[in-house]
Amino acid sequence: METLTETPIITFDEQNKDRVLSSLGFKEDKRGRLVNEKGTLLTDLDFEPVLAKDFGGALRGSKVIVKKDKSDLVKYFISKKK
DSSP, X not given: OOOOOSOOOOOOOXXXXXXXXXXXXXXXXXXXXXEOTTOOBOBOXXXXXXXXXXXXXXXXXXXXXXXXXXXXXXXXXXXXXX
């Protein structure tokens, strides 16, 4: 049996973003921000709200939301090295 040593990554294009959000249990509130099934606001690594239009993915079991901006991924990997 193989052991998974890397974190799985899901990639998607803009036309499938709504499907990905729905499968993760996220939706857009009235102000365009992402919330979870309980209505809790989702934030990025800097604890800033993530707009649905900026959603780029989720890391670590959907606990860390990443914006489309590549600097968000860099911040995540730098924080993991500490």
